[in-house]
Amino acid sequence: MKLTRKVYLAGGAHTPFLGKFHPDFVWKGHPDSGKRENPSLEDYTRKPALEALAEAGVAPRDVDKGYVWNFAGELFSQQGHLGAVLASAHPDLDGKPLSRVEGACASGGLAVLAGVDAIQAGADAVLVVGSEVQTTVSAKQGAEYLARAAHWKSQRSIDPFTFPCLFARRAKVYKEAFGLEDADIAKVVAKAYANAAKNPFAHMRAYRMTEEMAREASDKNPFFLENAEYKQHLKVSDCSQVSDGGSAVVLLSEAGLKKAGKQPRDAISLLSYGHATGKIEGPSDLLELETTKRAAKTAYEQAGLAPRDVSMAEVHDCFAICELLMLEALGFCEKGEAKKLVRAGENRIDGKIPVNTGGGLLAFGHPVGATGVKQTYEIFRQMKRRAAGYQIASPVRVGIAANMGGDDRTSVVTLWRNVE
Amino acid sequence: MKLTRKVYLAGGAHTPFLGKFHPDFVWKGHPDSGKRENPSLEDYTRKPALEALAEAGVAPRDVDKGYVWNFAGELFSQQGHLGAVLASAHPDLDGKPLSRVEGACASGGLAVLAGVDAIQAGADAVLVVGSEVQTTVSAKQGAEYLARAAHWKSQRSIDPFTFPCLFARRAKVYKEAFGLEDADIAKVVAKAYANAAKNPFAHMRAYRMTEEMAREASDKNPFFLENAEYKQHLKVSDCSQVSDGGSAVVLLSEAGLKKAGKQPRDAISLLSYGHATGKIEGPSDLLELETTKRAAKTAYEQAGLAPRDVSMAEVHDCFAICELLMLEALGFCEKGEAKKLVRAGENRIDGKIPVNTGGGLLAFGHPVGATGVKQTYEIFRQMKRRAAGYQIASPVRVGIAANMGGDDRTSVVTLWRNVE
Numbered sequence: 001m002k003l004t005r006k007v008y009l010a011g012g013a014h015t016p017f018l019g020k021f022h023p024d025f026v027w028k029g030h031p032d033s034g035k036r037e038n039p040s041l042e043d044y045t046r047k048p049a050l051e052a053l054a055e056a057g058v059a060p061r062d063v064d065k066g067y068v069w070n071f072a073g074e075l076f077s078q079q080g081h082l083g084a085v086l087a088s089a090h091p092d093l094d095g096k097p098l099s100r101v102e103g104a105c106a107s108g109g110l111a112v113l114a115g116v117d118a119i120q121a122g123a124d125a126v127l128v129v130g131s132e133v134q135t136t137v138s139a140k141q142g143a144e145y146l147a148r149a150a151h152w153k154s155q156r157s158i159d160p161f162t163f164p165c166l167f168a169r170r171a172k173v174y175k176e177a178f179g180l181e182d183a184d185i186a187k188v189v190a191k192a193y194a195n196a197a198k199n200p201f202a203h204m205r206a207y208r209m210t211e212e213m214a215r216e217a218s219d220k221n222p223f224f225l226e227n228a229e230y231k232q233h234l235k236v237s238d239c240s241q242v243s244d245g246g247s248a249v250v251l252l253s254e255a256g257l258k259k260a261g262k263q264p265r266d267a268i269s270l271l272s273y274g275h276a277t278g279k280i281e282g283p284s285d286l287l288e289l290e291t292t293k294r295a296a297k298t299a300y301e302q303a304g305l306a307p308r309d310v311s312m313a314e315v316h317d318c319f320a321i322c323e324l325l326m327l328e329a330l331g332f333c334e335k336g337e338a339k340k341l342v343r344a345g346e347n348r349i350d351g352k353i354p355v356n357t358g359g360g361l362l363a364f365g366h367p368v369g370a371t372g373v374k375q376t377y378e379i380f381r382q383m384k385r386r387a388a389g390y391q392i393a394s395p396v397r398v399g400i401a402a403n404m405g406g407d408d409r410t411s412v413v414t415l416w417r418n419v420e
Numbered sequence: 421m422k423l424t425r426k427v428y429l430a431g432g433a434h435t436p437f438l439g440k441f442h443p444d445f446v447w448k449g450h451p452d453s454g455k456r457e458n459p460s461l462e463d464y465t466r467k468p469a470l471e472a473l474a475e476a477g478v479a480p481r482d483v484d485k486g487y488v489w490n491f492a493g494e495l496f497s498q499q500g501h502l503g504a505v506l507a508s509a510h511p512d513l514d515g516k517p518l519s520r521v522e523g524a525c526a527s528g529g530l531a532v533l534a535g536v537d538a539i540q541a542g543a544d545a546v547l548v549v550g551s552e553v554q555t556t557v558s559a560k561q562g563a564e565y566l567a568r569a570a571h572w573k574s575q576r577s578i579d580p581f582t583f584p585c586l587f588a589r590r591a592k593v594y595k596e597a598f599g600l601e602d603a604d605i606a607k608v609v610a611k612a613y614a615n616a617a618k619n620p621f622a623h624m625r626a627y628r629m630t631e632e633m634a635r636e637a638s639d640k641n642p643f644f645l646e647n648a649e650y651k652q653h654l655k656v657s658d659c660s661q662v663s664d665g666g667s668a669v670v671l672l673s674e675a676g677l678k679k680a681g682k683q684p685r686d687a688i689s690l691l692s693y694g695h696a697t698g699k700i701e702g703p704s705d706l707l708e709l710e711t712t713k714r715a716a717k718t719a720y721e722q723a724g725l726a727p728r729d730v731s732m733a734e735v736h737d738c739f740a741i742c743e744l745l746m747l748e749a750l751g752f753c754e755k756g757e758a759k760k761l762v763r764a765g766e767n768r769i770d771g772k773i774p775v776n777t778g779g780g781l782l783a784f785g786h787p788v789g790a791t792g793v794k795q796t797y798e799i800f801r802q803m804k805r806r807a808a809g810y811q812i813a814s815p816v817r818v819g820i821a822a823n824m825g826g827d828d829r830t831s832v833v834t835l836w837r838n839v840e
Contacts, residue, residue, distance in 0.1 A: 121540030
């Protein structure tokens with residue numbers, strides 16, 4: 001739908017994304033083990049919310065609506081009803097209209113869109129928060145929880161690690177169809193870790209992963225699936241991180257922006273969005289992200305823009321193969337051709353279309369509910385030249401974010417313009 | 421917020437609400453046990469969706485957005501990502517923008533509000549579905565799942581049946597403060613079952629519960645809490661049902677109504693709404709539903725109406741005490757005075773303010789995600805004189821629905837007008 005009222009993003013916040021291999025994450029063997037606990041889901045929901053409001057210049061009492069996203073708080077943290085969790089972040093938020101929105105890993109993107117609808121409906125200030133805690137259980141148990149974003153009845157049994165296996169299946173058929181090589185995938189992985197190394201919020205900022213290490217399976221980087229058909233198509237390094245974390249952004253109308261004491265040039269503005277949801281049973285073509293393609297088409301058409309107009313992309317690389325599939329679904333190249341972009345380094349921070357400059361889901365980390373919100377705030381940070389160690393050198397005029405839930409079953413694509 | 425575009429409700433559907441004591445519900449000892457299974461969460465999501473579209477005259481391809489509500493599909497049915505579950509209800513829904521919204525037991529109401537925002541933002545046809553399956557686990561396990569809508573960290577330990585105990589606490593303090601008697605509560609219970617007996621969709625339609633039976637604890641109607649302080653303030657008959665079921669409604673703009681081939685008089689229209697969310701840690705005054713009161717105040721002010729203008733109410737009687745608290749929060753009487761209305765029978769179908777004419781959560785049943793959607797469709801059915809055996813005799817001009825999540829932590833109040 002066409003936007004009838006302008007939507008500005010005028011501030012946000014990330015918590016550091018934490019998990020295994022992050023120096024601040026407390027686990028067995030950490031010097032702080034037993035002395036302090038990792039932050040909770042409540043912390044990851046409330047802290048970025050208050051910081052985002054502060055950056056946007058919006059007092060909690062001036063929030064008209066709020067949305068929080070999280071996929072599986074009930075399972076990982078025994079806590080649902082996250083609108084009410086957000087309500088206790090500040091006395092002035094207590095009593096506000098706050099809700100939670102869900103679309104599996106695309107929930108953060110959906111929460112942003114719910115905020116956009118609220119602005120269209122007359123709200124002037126909307127708080128959007130994404131948060132997730134996943135490190136409370138083993139990786140295998142976590143994989144079982146996340147499998148509820150697939151079609152449990154027909155897909156759960158593919159592997160104890162259901163989603164990794166669904167994407168190993170995509171990797172296999174794509175490699176066979178289009179001649180993609182493991183070396184190409186390793187380039188995507190190494191680029192993600194190199195970007196994360198410069199990002200203070202990134203889960204894997206202190207972990208070294210080179211192309212050589214990512215190229216072949218090893219003791220430290222094993223094939224870990226049980227499914228014999230797909231096992232050799234997914235190594236640990238091809239997977240996004242099991243992270244805890246939170247991100248928040250504040251969306252404002254023109255009146256809201258003025259009330260916050262901001263100029264349009266302090267903000268970025270939404271050009272358009274696309275949102276599509278495919279049937280839970282699975283995709284009809286494993287060689288492309290059909291739902292993302294559909295959402296991207298809507299977004300480009302509404303904005304009257306083409307892929308060549310885009311200066312940066314935040315894409316949903318829950319597995320390394322997805323960055324390639326995303327490059328195609330967002331129209332940066334034809335189907336099957338993403339390897340050329342990757343081989344030429346065009347997705348690097350100094351390339352033609354910088355992708356996931358903060359490290360992406362692979363190395364920035366993937367606290368499921370936070371991811372879609374994080375993407376939009378990353379676009380703000382790059383456009384406003386706040387990305388410090390990983391700032392894109394040239395001006396960032398138009399940014400695209402593509403947030404996907406499940407095996408490309410829900411997709412949210414947003415296009416943003418830098419107000420200069 | 422003021423509505424800038426009109427919102428019509430032009431059709432909907434309920435599945436029968438099923439569970440223990442319903443003749444069609446298959447359980448150990450049922451003649452069909454082992455021969456057929458009870459419907460699944462997928463069935464309860466898709467069936468009412470398609471029926472609602474048919475009643476509203478809207479083709480699946482004409483749906484602009486869709487929302488589904490469910491609280492705990494991940495826990496009861498191992499299935500999340502319910503937007504994508506809805507996408508497979510019909511080939512023309514595949515690819516549509518569909519999401520899930522959460523606010524515990526108020527999720528259905530929130531899904532309706534998300535639909536309202538979408539209409540304000542330019543959508544012409546929005547499908548809203550609520551569904552829940554809860555009979556897959558024991559009542560005690562289910563209570564543990566639902567406790568995630570409370571503040572797990574501080575409230576879970578109050579009793580293995582966390583929510584029943586939180587409301588037994590309310591019953592105790594209210595009885596002590598305002599002289600409410602068990603006989604008053606029994607009147608509320610018996611009225612609910614009497615209404616349900618005439619409603620073909622009701623879970624407890626075949627179960628007899630008289631005032632006498634509801635008044636005192638017995639072998640068949642025991643005090644079941646472990647918490648010694650609150651135990652004697654809650655019997656089984658005071659509780660809503662653990663039900664499976666689904667409800668759906670279709671919201672239309674003026675253009676959408678025209679496209680569906682309907683006249684305004686075929687529909688009901690939204691006058692206003694209120695939505696408030698209180699802090700997860702719990703209420704500050706146990707003697708009133710402060711969040712519902714706040715939401716109701718907003719709704720009345722926006723509509724320019726007073727409680728005396730309302731011809732029927734659908735309220736969230738998750739426990740019998742709540743119907744009394746709701747009567748006060750919605751302004752039908754002063755704080756502490758609801759017992760007078762109940763003693764005079766004013767909440768009965770032939771009373772001054774008929775409440776929960778289909779049996780309410782106590783006896784129509786409470787498939788958590790469906791409840792808020794069900795309430796709005798019940799208002800449509802009464803206004804359009806389709807309530808058959810339990811039709812209110814006088815014309816129903818204005819209806820109010822109050823849907824609450826957790827211990828009054830999220831509340832959605834909507835006011836509807838019959839277009840005559």
